[in-house]
Amino acid sequence: MRRPLFALPSWLPVDGYILALVGTVGLAALLPARGPAATVADGASTAAVALLFFLYGARLSTREALAGLRHWRLHLTVLACTFAVFPVLGLAARVLVPHVLPPTLYTGLLFLCLVPSTVQSSIAFTSIARGNVAAAICAGSFSSLVGIVVTPLLAGLVLHGDGGGFSAGSLLSIVCRLLLPFVAGQLLRRWIGPFLARHKKVLGHVDRGSILLVVYTAFSAGMVQGIWHQVSPLRLLCLLGVEAVLLALMLTGTSYGAEKLGFSREDRIAITFAGSKKSLAAGLPMASVLFGAQAGLAVLPLMLFHQMQLMVCAVLAKRFAARADRERGTDTAADAQLASDRDAAPRAERTAVGGSPR
Numbered sequence: 201m202r203r204p205l206f207a208l209p210s211w212l213p214v215d216g217y218i219l220a221l222v223g224t225v226g227l228a229a230l231l232p233a234r235g236p237a238a239t240v241a242d243g244a245s246t247a248a249v250a251l252l253f254f255l256y257g258a259r260l261s262t263r264e265a266l267a268g269l270r271h272w273r274l275h276l277t278v279l280a281c282t283f284a285v286f287p288v289l290g291l292a293a294r295v296l297v298p299h300v301l302p303p304t305l306y307t308g309l310l311f312l313c314l315v316p317s318t319v320q321s322s323i324a325f326t327s328i329a330r331g332n333v334a335a336a337i338c339a340g341s342f343s344s345l346v347g348i349v350v351t352p353l354l355a356g357l358v359l360h361g362d363g364g365g366f367s368a369g370s371l372l373s374i375v376c377r378l379l380l381p382f383v384a385g386q387l388l389r390r391w392i393g394p395f396l397a398r399h400k401k402v403l404g405h406v407d408r409g410s411i412l413l414v415v416y417t418a419f420s421a422g423m424v425q426g427i428w429h430q431v432s433p434l435r436l437l438c439l440l441g442v443e444a445v446l447l448a449l450m451l452t453g454t455s456y457g458a459e460k461l462g463f464s465r466e467d468r469i470a471i472t473f474a475g476s477k478k479s480l481a482a483g484l485p486m487a488s489v490l491f492g493a494q495a496g497l498a499v500l501p502l503m504l505f506h507q508m509q510l511m512v513c514a515v516l517a518k519r520f521a522a523r524a525d526r527e528r529g530t531d532t533a534a535d536a537q538l539a540s541d542r543d544a545a546p547r548a549e550r551t552a553v554g555g556s557p558r
Contacts, residue, residue: 217408218507224412228419228496238420245417248410249485250381253348255403256482257385258392260341271335274467278317278339281454281475283350286313289446291358300438304494305431307359308501309442311490314354315483315502316347322474325513329520331469339474347482348382355490377489411481414488415499422496431497443505447512450476469520473513480506 233241290313297306319340326336352374396403454475458468483502491498 218503218510220408220412221415221503224415225419228416229423232420232423233417234420234424238417238424241413241417241420245414245488246377248413249377249488252381252407252410252481252485253378254381254385255396255407256344257382258389259396260345260386260389271338271467273461274332274335274463274471275339275342277458277461277463277471278343278475279346281450281457281471282317282343283314283346283354285453286450286478287354287358289313289449293442293446296438296442301442302431302435304497305435305439305501308498309439309446310358311355311487311498312443312478312483312502312505313446314351314358315478315486316351317343317474318477318479318481319344321510321513322470322477325473325517326470328517329469329473330466330524331473331520332464332466333470335467335470336474339470343474344479344482347479348379351482351486352378352490355486359490373489378486407481411484414484418484418488418491418495418499421492422494439501440504440508443501443508447476447505447509451512451516465524473517477509477513478502478505 232238287310290310293301293309294306297303301309317340319337322340323333323336327333451472454472455468458471463471480502484499487495487499487502
């Protein structure tokens with residue numbers, strides 16, 4: 201069996217793709233694209249973003265997503281967490297500027313709060329935790345679909361004056377580079393969907409390679425402009441601390457909130473993982489469109505949060521699974537005891553009527 205690209209040993213708690221992203225950032229720091237090379241890299245990055253969203257549209261099953269509408273309460277809860285609670289927490293973090301976070305990192309943190317939820321990792325962790333996998337699939341699909349439109353609109357509302365200016369030009373760029381390729385993929389899905397399904401692994405490498413190109417272009421522009429001198433190691437540690445608090449608040453809020461809303465255990469697990477996570481795959485291309493040359497620092501909080509959520513949610517999923525196994529074992533033992541008691545009752549009645557058997 202072939203070893204998948206970017207795979208690491210299971211005991212290593214670091215996502216292999218994150219290491220690839222870090223290596224790409226290092227390459228951009230050592231050998232940034234300048235002059236004509238920067239022009240070529242920028243053009244290739246633009247094409248890569250369009251290709252990414254074309255593939256997103258071609259692979260997203262609208263029929264399956266619409267079929268999940270019957271579980272509308274769960275999906276509305278996840279969407280509210282992703283596009284309402286997260287942004288509110290991001291706006292509240294403005295009090296940390298400039299003493300804890302510089303404005304550039306705060307802009308990235310706020311953008312992180314606006315991007316849609318993940319699909320693949322939410323499904324994987326929900327499955328491990330014995331949750332409602334079908335609900336996680338639909339919730340992730342809805343979030344991705346809504347995020348194509350909602351994330352840029354929210355960015356225009358809350359990032360005004362924070363380095364993410366939203367003008368008619370940026371709106372046209374979003375439509376041309378994100379929305380139109382996505383719609384084209386949806387329209388052509390009927391004909392190219394089977395081909396994409398057969399070559400899923402290869403296209404997965406195309407997705408990730410395209411994102412690496414976007415990261416290289418963004419961080420190269422940042423290096424050329426010298427924006428990295430604005431961030432110190434202490435500020436990065438502060439950012440990690442703030443993101444740890446943000447993730448803890450969202451995991452706690454989604455878990456207890458879903459319980460208070462009366463969802464089943466399986467649905468609560470799906471809400472916890474889908475409602476507390478952010479998509480690196482969707483966020484990076486969007487940032488390249490929204491922030492342009494300033495995208496380097498803008499995507500750094502998202503990259504760090506992505507790795508943090510994978511590590512924390514992996515631990516939580518295993519704990520949820522262990523708890524489910526214990527509860528199942530307890531229920532099985534209780535059922536066995538109940539069956540034994542039912543069998544023993546007739547024997548006791550017969551003994552009471554006919555006397556002790558010899």
